[in-house]
Amino acid sequence: MRDYAKAMLLFAVSSVVMLAGVCGGRAQTIDPNSAPNPYQVVEHWANLPEGRVWGQAIGVDIDRDGTSLWVFDRCAAKTCAGSNVAPIQKFDAAGHLVASFGSGMFEWPHGLFAAADGTVWVTDGKKQIVVQFAPDGRVLRTLGKPGIAGAGPDEFNSPSDVVVAPNGDIFVADGHGDFPVPKTNDRIVKYSSDGKFIKAWGHHGSGQGEFDVPHGLAMDSAGRLFVADRANNRIQIFDQDGKFLAEWKQFGRPSGVYIRDDIIYVTDSQSNEKVNPPFRQGIRIGSVKDGKVTAFISAPDAGTEMPEGVAADKDGNVFGGFTQQTDVKKYVRD
Template sequence: MAWRLVSLSIILAMWGAHAALAQASYPCVNDAPDPYQRGVSFAPLPDGRAWGSTAGVTVAADGTIWAYDRCGANSCAGSPLDPIIAFSPDGKVRRHFGGGLFQMPHGLTVDDAGNVWVTDNAAKDGRGMQVYKFSPQGQILMTLGKPGGGEAPDGFFQPNAVAIASNGDIFVAQGHTARGDKSLILVFSPEGKFIRSFGGKGSGPGELDVPHALAFDAKGRLLVGDRNHNRIARFDRDGSYLGEWKQFSRPSAIVVTRDQTIYVGDSESQSRDAAAYAYNPGCEKGIRFGKLEDARVLGLIPDQQPMSVSSTAEGVGVDKEGNVFGAEVGPRDLKKYLKK
């Protein structure tokens, strides 16, 4: 009898752990309240230059706002301008670097040590499609991938995002266009040695098509913005599939704050033409947020400047006060949303 009770306890514990991981997926939420003021342009660029497209913004632990500008255009190919910029919380430029290095900066994150990680999503003339680790002062500390791209794991094809696990492992998501066969998550050691990959082209559980964003929660689970499937796919750190969420719409950006609030930027959804790009019936663009404990959408910052394809924030950052920063490709701006 005792062994039966022990076995039952183990089964119940396993069921409880599974249930905690398997929060339900709900229909897309469009009617959540908006507790933010209308977004306003956050900061001027160095030398008074105009913003180009940007899809990357993040807030470091010290309050520094890191963003990039695609050199006044939607590409930095051939430009000497510094695309990576650090701003103070009041919008003043602290430093900038990276001139002449990037073709198209794309994914941006800052690790716990303050180092800045940026992916280069395009290739031209044998350059690009690499992942860079910078010190906060702009010194290159590590480079992953071959110049101009290549086959995994030695090279990347359109690296979209980078995230750093609590043990220092480096996770890179690749595959941005119709070449969905290249949609992978690649994992490297803190020293840059390849460990494994997972994902791959497909629409089934654990398969991906344009993994556009990466974020870890406090339990080490990886959230992947599986954009062409209009869902967030969830994995453990070893790549085992845990489930999906549809309620946050079409994810271009994912941020998880220290209090385990998730913010998801949808810059693309359209419900009009089923044959057109970014079809996501019943979903509107905007920044949705909620608590990870139940994954329910609690709020929505709506798209305030609707455009045909890409508007509102493709990149999202959140400061300690809960103010939101949105990096925009179409409108070519970095906006700040203050709480009401």
């Protein structure tokens, strides 16, 4: 009897320990802000030309060299309308400006993608165009009808971002919600490498394959397309034919998404106590293989706005493009 009582006591104790472990695991799982932050911020890392200041720096990406940073900002302001400032700038690893172009071409800069062939792609959410540039600033291709919004195969309505697959196929996140133009599209549009329309998928909604502000795009090594479906507080994952594969909500309310070596970087620039709680703003970092968030670059103070655009160089340095703060910050590991 004594042995039986002892065995029951051990079982009870072990059960409590196991339950505590399970509950602790759940607590960590449901707390989306608990991942460690192994980064420190580097302020004013870029050497801007005299008299030039950052505008809303919405688009950032790493050049094919793995270290240089391309930035697409709103002409040292909140818009490029009426400005002669060049909104596309390239900085080397030391923060020195090495190229700038695009003056007088844009109204509301948004997405930027640096392709493997050295070309640079950008979107304008008000001019309704996607433009491909050579590294020296020559225009190589324009998709869309400048100034004309639409939902046809050769039209956009507030395109947010663009990404190019290894085979050259072009994917455009078309539709920024009701800003800066009303009743925009909520779809992904696919073109061949020579700019011919292949297909489009998605419409406004919250179901699988539906969108509410498709704000950013990225592609992993398996060719899966990751869409920052911002107003739905999720990332949707598709194959390149538009087949829905998965949705992830653990990265918050995503404004930007970037993938390098199958590490995913997601910016949350909108979550707060009223919007998508309990998530807080910041950059969540994880793996595309399991979707686990392993690091979280959080805001230094509650209420501080975090970036919309994000990129990471081959050395693991992270760059954030800020719109409200009008800045580009660099984050390095401690």
